[in-house]
Amino acid sequence: MTYQFDFGWLIGSLPVLLKGIRITVQLIVIGAVFGVAFGIACAWVRALGPKWLKPVVATYVELIRNTPFLIQLFFIFFGLPSLGIRMSELTAANLAMIVNLGAYSCEIVRAGIQATPRGQFEAGASLAMTPFQSFRYVVLVPALQRIWPALSSQIVIVMLGSAVVSQIAAEDLTFAANFIQSRNFRAFETYIVSTLIYLALAILLRQLLAGLGWMLFPRKASR
């Protein structure tokens, strides 16, 4: 192998990379917050919601979990405009991430709710709480605490999966890498650098989520 590695382009390309990082971070923050919120709402429907809505949510979850994110993204960005729904690349990317994470976190949160003993609901009811109140105050918090590690890994997986939004020209980190390598013809080095940035982001995000879990659920689970 007589290839000479060259990282000299790195300094000049720093602004492009930083912008890509910013967009990727922005995508995952919005995606995670709304995706998890949507997932919790769906989990509520599957556990306690109105009967007619349950099969709708179940179908949504199965459809999303069994199709690739790339196709979901293409469907939203290229397919929906035929129905008259148009959106920018970033909005489409965000929407796809929310829809995707929503389905996965619905299943994860539901597992947490199912692990909650029935007595908890009954205890809530005996304190004259409405079903929604006992869900919100009694069931949800311990359920979230229980499934927090699984939820955190799923958020990291969605962050790594977000690399494909570059395919609809959303200007994330992968888009920046593609742009840079088309200028410097140093494809391998460019992708090594961006892969390492993704690795760093994944480690950082995992730590942040662990810290957040520690802040949100300070007490040990009382089992």
Added chain:
Amino acid sequence: MTEFSFWDILRNLLLAARWTVVLSLVSFVGGGIVGAALLFLRIGGRQWLRLLSRGYIQLFQGTPLLMQLFLAFFGLGLFGIDVPAWLAACVALILWTAAFLAEIWRGCVESIAKGQWEASASLGMGYLQQMRYVILPQALKVAVPPTVGFSVQVVKGTALTSIIGFVELSKAGSIVTNATFQPFTVYGLVALIYFALCWPLSKSSQLLERKLNVAHRNH
């Protein structure tokens, strides 16, 4: 302009879906073999081999599959080989699958009680004998449902190979869209074909979990 019937679209997509199936099988089998090797290193006796295997798994689980595909595509080229897309796709998917399977299987092996290791060691068994006769037969039962479940991720992962130019179901979807200008129908169909491939796998993973877990039900 040529008109394309619904049947034309569906037939082309189904023909391309063959390659999704083939690529999934290759990645899954290849990834299983590499993953098993990684597993042996990961829980074996040598400290530095364990660290190496752990680092490998962290690296592949902590970076996007798309980046791994790019690196395989351009990295293999550095050796002076003219890399066809299918080769890069197979290499990247096998390495990626291996990392996840090794980690899934490690969890299964570690779920076997420590006393089993000690008991087999006290019978004078070596590491490979312990694995072969005592640990793996028990761990395999635990491992089947999550392994089948992960195969869904592999099928979905193959969609990314369209980005480096391998013509499978997703790439065919883009090509057919560009010819027919019917993205809604085409991507809808593509999604349904993926669903038809993945859903039986997800379901059987759930069923297997229920069936094989009976022993642990009442603990």
